Amino acid sequence: MRYGALIGWGVVIYALMYLVWSGFVLYGFVGGFLPRLVGLILLISVTAIATRALRVHSWRDVLPYSIAWMIVVALCDAIFTMPYSGWALYANWNVWVGYLLVACVPLVVASSHFTRGDRV
Numbered sequence: 001m002r003y004g005a006l007i008g009w010g011v012v013i014y015a016l017m018y019l020v021w022s023g024f025v026l027y028g029f030v031g032g033f034l035p036r037l038v039g040l041i042l043l044i045s046v047t048a049i050a051t052r053a054l055r056v057h058s059w060r061d062v063l064p065y066s067i068a069w070m071i072v073v074a075l076c077d078a079i080f081t082m083p084y085s086g087w088a089l090y091a092n093w094n095v096w097v098g099y100l101l102v103a104c105v106p107l108v109v110a111s112s113h114f115t116r117g118d119r120v
Contacts, residue, residue, distance in 0.1 A: 002054075006065055009050040010072025013102060016046050017073075018080065036094065043098060044105055051106040059107045066106035070099050 020042055024035050056062045082089050
């Protein structure tokens with residue numbers, strides 16, 4: 001287990017999502033479906049990139065990383081976002097979908113990558 005990747009990619013995932021969403025808020029691009037879609041595509045993309053960077057051999061190899069990334073993202077939300085938004089942050093279903101995607105996308109990426117016969 002590589003602890004730098006365990007913590008580092010979780011921080012990268014959170015930082016990119018925080019930066020993009022802060023930009024959306026700054027420029028008033030928060031209403032409607034499009035900002036959610038862009039955020040969703042970004043979250044899936046960066047999580048998939050992180051998974052590929054691990055060079056894992058199966059979903060079992062990526063599971064500890066995906067769970068750790070989800071925990072890191074949740075902790076970063078508690079440290080950086082919760083003081084401004086309060087506990088209401090956790091009442092937003094989008095937050096929970098994000099946590100779930102951070103945990104599940106790596107499993108899907110690792111599984112699909114090796115079911116095609118590709119090797120890293």
